[in-house]
Amino acid sequence: MKIVISGFYGLGNTGDEAILESIVDNLRGELDSPEITVFSLSPEETARTHQVKSIYRGWRHQFGDKIKALREADLLVSGGGGLLQDTYPTKFIFGPLPYYLLIVFLAKLCRTKVMFFSQGIGPITSTWGKILMKIFANMADFVTVRDQYSKDYLLKLGVTRPKTVVTSDIVFAFKKKEDDACLKSLELSNTDNLVAVSVRPWFEKVKQFEQIASILDELIEARKITPVFVPMEGHHDVNASQKVLEKMKHADKCVMLGEKFTPNQYLNFISKCQLTIGMRLHALIFSTISGVPHIGLSYDKKVESLLKRSGMWEYSAVLEEINEENLTKNAITLLDNRDKFVQIVKNNAETMRVDAIRNLDLLKEHFVK
Structure with a gap:
């Protein structure tokens, strides 16, 4: 064919x-x-x-x-x-x-x-x-x-x-291959409290960068996390990440991944994190696939739709309606009760994996002779 x-x-x-x-x-x-x-x-x-x-x-x-x-x-x-x-x-x-x-x-x-x-x-x-x-x-x-x-x-x-x-996003049927290139590139002495952070530019909106900075500072002080910025679209996300870092008190506690890793390598890295805070849809999908609890900042209905299906919508926010105090509390809740939320996310991910595979079943049903 x-x-x-x-x-x-x-x-x-x-x-x-x-x-x-x-x-x-x-x-x-x-x-x-x-x-x-x-x-x-x-x-x-x-x-x-x-x-x-x-x-x-x-x-x-x-x-x-x-x-x-x-x-x-x-x-x-x-x-x-x-x-x-x-x-x-x-x-x-x-x-x-x-x-x-x-x-x-x-x-x-x-x-x-x-x-x-x-x-x-x-x-x-x-x-x-x-x-x-x-x-x-x-x-x-x-x-x-x-x-x-x-x-x-x-x-x-x-x-x-x-x-x-x-159905669901076909990435829920992604065939993961073990590859720790991202984690090895960071050379961290402690990898126990990693939090993946995915930010992107969104037209002229910039307030969220200061708000994310405040949330990360609070989590560093309260739970000694290590935020790791994951640039999902090259220099665009690197620049957005830098804008967050410029607003932080504890920027020295953060690290940033390189921008040339493969999707599989980013997926493997996110699977090692305790939590994801992100704007990018597929950073949140990678988190769902991996059973990693996540807080999404929805700039588009596609992000909100995913968060509702992953079970994380009530811990997330619309981009224009971020409440720093509430999201910080939500992050602490997810970290302190991680096992419970891992299971919720994994169960929902399995449902979406089945739905993703249905894309192929329907293709075969309608187009394969």
Whole structure:
């Protein structure tokens, strides 16, 4: 079976690279020698890392190669991740939303089947974005989404033709390989009280950096934790982490991981931590997979949806509604009663792992002859 995968790949985002690794590994585990081609911004690196064919994803280069790959494919897998949104400006053919939908349109012109795979939908607020969704998303042959919110959002947008099934993020089916490169790189004398911290820039919002700094200072004093910043998207997250450190009294008690580790290596590191405090969705997913209690700072409905499913929503907060005192108390509760919360998170992670594997079952059911 020949499959083309289209997504936010080859741009150094750990969450999206984890999605790709999980899709590729699971396709190979479930199908008989699939031929996989990935549209990537770094095609040579993607091909080398995953042993797949890879084509430059942008319009400027290899357009004919993209058409050829789609024409020869049995299926276009669009996803996973939050591809269909217009948080960033959407113009006539520019921006993520038009790009991914036009890839779908090209696939249909090539008479290739299309599956939206483990996607998170929205927000889509522009008139043009809504029109694009109603026209092109309805061309998909089958849709799986990673949460109920996304399914409801599709219906609200008028995307009704393909059947939509709620599963979970495909990273819950990630095939972990033991690798302690992250932990070894830190050379810490004491690794008993590590707390993973994942922060990201979010447009002009900066108040959260000072608030996170205050929470970490309190936890260092109250529980002698060692905060470790985990940059899930390279220099963007390194810069955001530095903004937190600049506000801290005890910045000398913190460390930062390098930005060039693989998704598997970051996952292995987070699994060694006592707690995660984070904004990045896939840092929180890695924590859930590993049974690590976590406090999420939700800047988007996708984060809130995950936290509700992982059982950690009542200990978390919407980004604009952070209460430092409450979140510090919540963190101490999670640390002091860790065994109890580990079990809650693990139980919920298993449910989502089963749902993630269902993405593959549904793909086989609808597209494998």
